[in-house]
Amino acid sequence: MRLYARDLEVWIGGVKVLSGVSLDVSEGEVVGLIGRNGAGKTTTLHTLMGLVRPRSGKVYLERDGVELEVTGSKPYRIAGMGVSLVPQGRYIFPDLTVMENLEVAYGGRVPEGLLNEVFQYFPELGRIRDRLGIHLSGGEQQMLAIARALVRRPRIILMDEPLEGLAPKIVASLREVIKRLRGEGIGILMTEAGNIKRVRDLVDRVYGIDRGEIVFSGGIEDMLRDEAVRRRIWGV
Amino acid sequence: MDISLIVVQAFNALFYASILFLISSGLSLIYGIMRILNLSHGALYMVGAYVTYTVVILWLGLDWFSMILGYLASILVVGGLGILVERILLKPLYGKSHDLQLLLTFALILILDDVVKMIWGPEYRAFPKLPGFSIPVGDFQVPIYFIFTVLLGFSVAIVLHLFFTRTTVGKMIRAMTYSPEVASALGINTDRLFALSFGLGAALAGLAGGVAVPLYTASPGMGTEVIVLSFAVIVIGGMGSIKGALLGSLIVGFSRVFMVMLFPVMEIALIYIIMALILLVKPTGLFGMEMRERR
Ligand SMILES: Nc1ncnc2c1ncn2[C@@H]1O[C@H](COP(=O)(O)OP(=O)(O)OP(=O)(O)O)[C@@H](O)[C@H]1O
Ligand SMILES: [Mg+2]
Numbered sequence: 001m002r003l004y005a006r007d008l009e010v011w012i013g014g015v016k017v018l019s020g021v022s023l024d025v026s027e028g029e030v031v032g033l034i035g036r037n038g039a040g041k042t043t044t045l046h047t048l049m050g051l052v053r054p055r056s057g058k059v060y061l062e063r064d065g066v067e068l069e070v071t072g073s074k075p076y077r078i079a080g081m082g083v084s085l086v087p088q089g090r091y092i093f094p095d096l097t098v099m100e101n102l103e104v105a106y107g108g109r110v111p112e113g114l115l116n117e118v119f120q121y122f123p124e125l126g127r128i129r130d131r132l133g134i135h136l137s138g139g140e141q142q143m144l145a146i147a148r149a150l151v152r153r154p155r156i157i158l159m160d161e162p163l164e165g166l167a168p169k170i171v172a173s174l175r176e177v178i179k180r181l182r183g184e185g186i187g188i189l190m191t192e193a194g195n196i197k198r199v200r201d202l203v204d205r206v207y208g209i210d211r212g213e214i215v216f217s218g219g220i221e222d223m224l225r226d227e228a229v230r231r232r233i234w235g236v
Numbered sequence: 237m238d239i240s241l242i243v244v245q246a247f248n249a250l251f252y253a254s255i256l257f258l259i260s261s262g263l264s265l266i267y268g269i270m271r272i273l274n275l276s277h278g279a280l281y282m283v284g285a286y287v288t289y290t291v292v293i294l295w296l297g298l299d300w301f302s303m304i305l306g307y308l309a310s311i312l313v314v315g316g317l318g319i320l321v322e323r324i325l326l327k328p329l330y331g332k333s334h335d336l337q338l339l340l341t342f343a344l345i346l347i348l349d350d351v352v353k354m355i356w357g358p359e360y361r362a363f364p365k366l367p368g369f370s371i372p373v374g375d376f377q378v379p380i381y382f383i384f385t386v387l388l389g390f391s392v393a394i395v396l397h398l399f400f401t402r403t404t405v406g407k408m409i410r411a412m413t414y415s416p417e418v419a420s421a422l423g424i425n426t427d428r429l430f431a432l433s434f435g436l437g438a439a440l441a442g443l444a445g446g447v448a449v450p451l452y453t454a455s456p457g458m459g460t461e462v463i464v465l466s467f468a469v470i471v472i473g474g475m476g477s478i479k480g481a482l483l484g485s486l487i488v489g490f491s492r493v494f495m496v497m498l499f500p501v502m503e504i505a506l507i508y509i510i511m512a513l514i515l516l517v518k519p520t521g522l523f524g525m526e527m528r529e530r531r
Binding site: 049050051074075076078079080084085087091093094095096100101103104105107108109148149152 | 415
């Protein structure tokens with residue numbers, strides 16, 4: 001499966017937030033979307049997911065050689081085709097327990113087998129399954145946000161700053177999870193704003209985004225070597 | 237004062253509170269889930285009253301069995317009406333100004349009032365008597381219908397509680413209340429749940445009308461007074477909270493009935509004084525949570 005966007009132009013509240021954004025993510029690869037705060041990373045993910053409707057440009061899903069245009073489709077329809085979102089800020093449902101957060105995403109009681117599969121990635125979650133979302137630490141929330149995406153058995157996961165604001169130990173274990181998911185054939189598009197080092201050996205390739213425009217596409221080492229791109233993305 | 241009078245008035249208050257609860261729980265659900273202040277909720281209650289009246293008095297004859305059928309008809313007709321209103325009229329307004337939604341629900345009051353007048357005429361439609369017998373209490377009588385209504389009100393509260401805490405759909409609605417965007421991105425069909433939620437709220441208003449009509453009679457515009465008090469109930473109890481609607485209904489029901497008895501001049505004023513005091517201490521109402529602003 002491949003999810004891709006062509007020439008997205010997005011306006012929010014009379015402001016052009018994305019222009020000419022094109023990008024791809026396929027099963028089994030980890031793609032980084034790198035850019036500073038306000039560059040348009042979240043908007044890009046939201047447009048792919050159908051949460052934001054682009055003024056022009058298209059979003060496609062290619063599955064088993066069949067190309068499907070999904071521009072402006074309802075998010076739940078896109079989710080139904082195998083795309084999941086791990087939102088920035090996690091958005092764990094606060095008055096639902098860990099199990100219930102998984103239940104609503106699955107659409108019913110999660111079968112034991114699937115549950116064990118998910119808890120294999122996050123054994124900690126298995127131990128706090130009856131805790132309310134509001135009582136979870138940042139790390140636990142992030143694990144649950146990924147677990148919640150996983151119970152839907154997605155082929156592609158859009159992760160919005162999944163490593164943001166977490167303790168180094170948790171970052172390390174989430175990095176391992178991301179690698180394992182790729183090994184399982186899941187495609188991941190993940191955004192990163194600040195700390196490029198922690199995604200350096202994680203991503204197969206990256207896009208650089210600045211002020212709503214894709215300014216780089218290629219290997220991360222090439223991006224880091226490119227003075228002009230570095231200046232646009234980090235202003236250094 | 238006569239103790240039996242107090243007992244009878246307590247049943248009066250409980251009856252009144254039960255009706256208020258059925259109406260305001262629906263109003264509160266719709267607001268809590270969809271952030272829509274449904275001004276037409278009282279008009280839906282009125283339609284529910286006419287439907288039960290028609291089934292029981294015009295069609296089947298007054299007995300418990302036809303009462304139950306009348307309630308079911310009110311639930312189905314008004315719930316269905318709610319779903320149609322949401323799908324056809326409200327849905328196009330999502331993401332637009334809240335004023336438009338308010339205007340629409342206000343327009344619905346006028347439309348439904350006229351529709352009711354067209355179908356049933358402008359005159360009051362009263363039950364000849366309450367279903368069931370009365371229990372003597374001292375010099376007074378407590379109709380069994382009051383007790384039935386109170387039990388029904390509590391049962392509905394319990395069923396709603398179980399629905400939102402035990403069923404996946406109920407939990408999905410709570411997830412959607414927190415963030416419709418994220419719920420949708422997780423594959424939850426939020427369009428269907430919005431329609432269901434509005435339909436559920438409307439169905440509760442319909443049931444309330446059916447339960448109220450034997451005592452209060454059906455008339456065009458009967459929803460207006462009750463909607464104002466329902467707003468007081470949910471402001472006191474907290475917007476979006478079933479528990480709040482229950483407690484708020486009891487507070488408003490008892491203060492209304494006992495003020496009428498003790499100090500009629502203050503009958504309505506007291507409710508607003510209570511409301512103002514609670515808002516001073518807890519601006520979100522007794523069981524209200526901070527409502528997160530939506531992006
Ligand atoms: N709902 C909105 N209303 C107004 N402006 C918005 C909205 N959403 C995004 N923007 C603007 O669009 C631009 C891109 O925002 P976006 O959230 O996509 O950036 P980002 O790269 O995800 O940033 P961050 O690293 O802070 O998450 C910003 O300038 C932001 O101010
Ligand atoms: Mg962002």
